Amino acid sequence: MSRGKIVMLNYEYDDLSLEQEECAKQGFEFAAGHCSTDDEFLAVAGDAVGIVNVYARVTPRVAEGLKNCKVIARTGAGYDLINVEACRANGIEVCYVPDYCVNEVADHAVGLLIAVQRKILQHHRNILAGKWDYQLVGPVARLNTQTLGLIGLGRIGRHVVRKIKEIIPTILVYDPYLDSETFAELGVQQADLDTIFEQAHIISLHAPLTPQTHHIISAESLARMRKHPFIINVSRGALIDLNALIDALQSGQVRGAGIDVLESEPDVPPALKALDNIILTPHAAWYSQDAEHETRTRALADVIRVINGEPPRNPAP
Template sequence: MAKIKVVVTDWEFEDLRFEESVLNAFQEIELVGANCRTEDEVIEACRDADGILNQYAPLSKRVIESLRNCKVIARYGVGVNTIDLEAASEKGICVANVPDYCMDEVSDHALALLLSWTRKVVVANQHVKAGHWDFKITRPIHRLRDKTLGLVGFGKIPQSLAEKVKPLGMHVIAADPFFPAEEARRKGVTLVSLGTLAEQSDIISVHAPLTPSTKGMLGKEQFARMKKSPLIINTARGPVIDEAALIEALNNGQVSGAALDVTEVEPIGENHPFLKMENVILTPHVAWYSEEAEAEMRVKVASGVADVLIHKEYPKYLVNHDVKNIARLGNGVGSGRY
């Protein structure tokens, strides 16, 4: 009997031991590691795959239409912007992610960026290491108590960040058209429009997923409404912010600074203006990472594939719910539906 083929399109990990620990428990599964970067490479590696684990390799409509046997695609992480969800649903392919593996890590990192920038930690560190000792290099620093933090998106990660800043005495508002206002109030957060958030926030932290409707959602219009020259923090996805508009806002004072874990293009280009801007802090898309979070993510991604192919269930973290009643659960080896 033919094996159930599961392909890992690409990965940045040292090995696939966590994926193997889950999937090699099923003798009928063959786990195949690929090293795909382009659509053509993904098509070649995954054409006959029953399941796919995906990190950054593109799973476009063209790629998905080439898949003959695929029943499930599981993405490492929260975002699924590498995958054409509509094409997957039309093909009857379940798409899964891991929305809960790094809530503490990302909210901790956003808080670390907030504190590092407002307390001028990076500036002070560079100053002392250059042989100086003068606190005035950090001027001005303002206390955080009674300042307003605006959260763009109010999912699990920004909810965690909201709890973490409360002991600092900060007020928290959020812009999220899909979150119930009454539930936000119970959490001590006021829901507002994106425009109101831009006007009222001293610090803005971006947590919206990247979708066609959120791409560039923080742009010229929003920066023009920022009366307090806020700090902008982004630990979500770079393209949620119009980068050219942000650079202009940083230069003209509409925004006082930026602390970014993500950029529009990654890795950041060697001539990017951010690299020379003293009011910008950059980290290399590391907010998600801890040893524990990485292990949890990889186990859950592999388990999502096993849910569909072995247990004949929808994955716990199904993203495209419109695929229900269309998807083919189970291995279906050799059925040739596509």
């Protein structure tokens, strides 16, 4: 007899045998589906005892409608899709996987940073167009003379510091939640946003999406950037006002960008595609085969733990 249904929502995986086999072994029925509205969510998962959520939005109405659900686990480090307060008010625990892809995202950020600043893709396009001339891309500065500004010094931000410090020694960091000892231990300079906007040649975003960080890169903040920096975002698309960034890239206020996440994703504005001074990747910074396996198994494991009456390993804060 089944112990109830565990549902995976808005997944991107071709093969769900990992979840199917584990649920069967634990005595649960497994189902999977996609939804884009509250009604669709409840139609697919309304009778679930547990949900593995990849990209579905959990609103207060959804939380109230999940009468049997004990737990929702997000297969990722961000949980802004889920109204945690509403879930817990309705007896639903919320879990996530905060550290499954730290190396992958840090590597991706460093890769984008170097590729954009060294104008590697522009060289590549020129060669494909039959133009063998390093000067076509314009001036390129020596990286170890540049100042890097990081916004956010969590797990990924700290890994970026450790990986990039040999290449760019001068690193300014804004993170209002850390004490001065953390900055000193990593050999970086604590700074406020104004200092980063005024002094950084490269700005890399590693902050969660909150009301305070929404559009932290805006028309107003872009106008304050004196060094015409390169901007890297492997965190959350809504940290950047995309229209403001497009305007800044077109005008030269921002020299270039490496962007893995968009507020409009998967829709990419034509004006962004037309730019020569940007590298775009499809929310891929997290991905490796190892990271995918880890986040799927850990999210499902926490779902089963909570249903079994055990505390989750990674409850959302």
